[in-house]
Amino acid sequence: MHTTVLLRETVESLNLKPGMTVIDATLGGGGHSLLAMEKIGETGILVGIDLDQIALDEFEEKIKSVRDGRIKNNSKGPKVHLVKDNFINLRQILKDLKIDKVDGIIADLGWRLDQVKNKKYGMSFQIDAPLDMRLGQEGTRTAYHVVNSWKEESLVDIFFRYGEEPSARKIAKRIIESRKEKKIETTKELETIVIGNATSRRGINPATKVFQALRITVNNELENLEVFLKEAMGVLNNEGRVAVISFHSLEDRIVKKFFRANTGGCICPKEFPICVCNQKKNLKIITQKPIRPSEKELKENTRSRSAKLRVAEKVSIN
Ligand SMILES: C[S@@+](CC[C@H](N)C(=O)[O-])C[C@H]1O[C@@H](n2cnc3c(N)ncnc32)[C@H](O)[C@@H]1O
Structure with a gap:
C-alpha cells in the first residue's frame, strides 16, 4: 500500500x-x-x-x-x-x-507504490513484467514502443535529459543492437542491457535513471x-x-x-x-x-x- x-x-x-x-x-x-x-x-x-x-x-x-x-x-x-x-x-x-x-x-507528483508493484503497469525492474509505464493505462506511447522504435539519438536525448545518465550513449547504442536481434519486451530484459552498459553510482541500480527517463517520456x-x-x-x-x-x-x-x-x-x-x-x-x-x-x-x-x-x-x- x-x-x-x-x-x-x-x-x-x-x-x-x-x-x-x-x-x-x-x-x-x-x-x-x-x-x-x-x-x-x-x-x-x-x-x-x-x-x-x-x-x-x-x-x-x-x-x-x-x-x-x-x-x-x-x-x-x-x-x-x-x-x-x-x-x-x-x-x-x-x-x-x-x-x-x-x-x-x-x-x-509521480506514481504510487501500488502502480510500481502491479505487473500491469510494467514500470519497475524489480518486478519482471511487459514494458509499459503508462500511469493511466491509455494511449499508444508505452515504454515498449519507445525502447523498440525510437531512434538512437532520441533515446540518448531522453536518457541524458530526463535521467541525467552519463552513460546515455552507450546504453542507447546497446539497446539498438539488442533490438535488431529481438524486441526488448520486459522490464528485466531492459534492466540487464542497462546494467551491462552503465556504472552504478553510490550503490544505486544503474537502471534507476533510465527507467525514470522512460517513465517521464511515456507520461509526458x-x-x-x-x-x-x-x-x-x-x-x-x-x-x-x-x-x-x-x-x-x-x-x-x-x-x-x-x-x-x-x-x-x-x-x-x-x-x-x-x-x-x-x-x-x-x-x-x-x-x-x-x-x-x-x-x-x-x-x-x-x-x-x-x-x-x-x-x-x-x-x-x-
Ligand atoms: C504519488 S501518487 C499520489 C499519492 C496520494 N497523494 C496519496 O496520498 O496516496 C501520484 C498519483 O498521481 C497520478 N498522476 C500522475 N500524473 C498525473 C496526471 N498528469 N494527472 C492526473 N493524475 C496523475 C498517478 O496515477 C498516481 O496515482
Whole structure:
C-alpha cells in the first residue's frame, strides 16, 4: 500500500478552513485527500483527480468506509467529486463540475507504490513484467514502443535529459543492437542491457535513471507539470494556495522556476533602462526553501527521501 508523503506538512500548508473547495490533482491512495476532507468539513468540496481509474475506485471504497465509520476520520461530510482525467485539464474539469474557483490545490507528483508493484503497469525492474509505464493505462506511447522504435539519438536525448545518465550513449547504442536481434519486451530484459552498459553510482541500480527517463517520456510528465501549474493559477481564488511535492530535481526545478517567475517582478535584464516584460505579481512564495520529510518520516518511508514540498499563495491583482 502507498504511504502518503509529507501528509500533515502538505495539508496544513494550505490553510484550509470549513467550507473551502480543494483539488487533489493526484488523488492516488487519497491520503492527502482524507486529511483535507477533515479540514474543509461538511460544507466543503473535494475534487479528486487521477489518470488511473483504480485509484478513483479504491478511494470511493475508502470514502464509504469513512462514512460508515470503518475508517476513523473526523469528517464524513464534504461533497466529493472523483474525476478520471489528466491534471493538465484542470480548468475544463472544474467548468464541467460548475466550480468557478478553488481555495487549495495539492499535487503529489509521480506514481504510487501500488502502480510500481502491479505487473500491469510494467514500470519497475524489480518486478519482471511487459514494458509499459503508462500511469493511466491509455494511449499508444508505452515504454515498449519507445525502447523498440525510437531512434538512437532520441533515446540518448531522453536518457541524458530526463535521467541525467552519463552513460546515455552507450546504453542507447546497446539497446539498438539488442533490438535488431529481438524486441526488448520486459522490464528485466531492459534492466540487464542497462546494467551491462552503465556504472552504478553510490550503490544505486544503474537502471534507476533510465527507467525514470522512460517513465517521464511515456507520461509526458515534465510538460504536463508546466501546463498544470499554469492551469492551477487560473483556478485559484485570491489567497488560495497550491502545494506541490516533487521527487526529483527536474520536477523541482520546474516548480521553483514557475513560482519565482510569478512572484512578480520584472525579469528584464539588469541593463534594460525600462521594464519591457510586464511581468505581473501573481504569487507569494510560502516556502522559501522546500519542506523536506522529518527524520521520523525518512525512517518509516524510504521513498520520502527525495520528496520536496513547495507552496505558493495567489495574490490579489489590483
Ligand atoms: C504519488 S501518487 C499520489 C499519492 C496520494 N497523494 C496519496 O496520498 O496516496 C501520484 C498519483 O498521481 C497520478 N498522476 C500522475 N500524473 C498525473 C496526471 N498528469 N494527472 C492526473 N493524475 C496523475 C498517478 O496515477 C498516481 O496515482
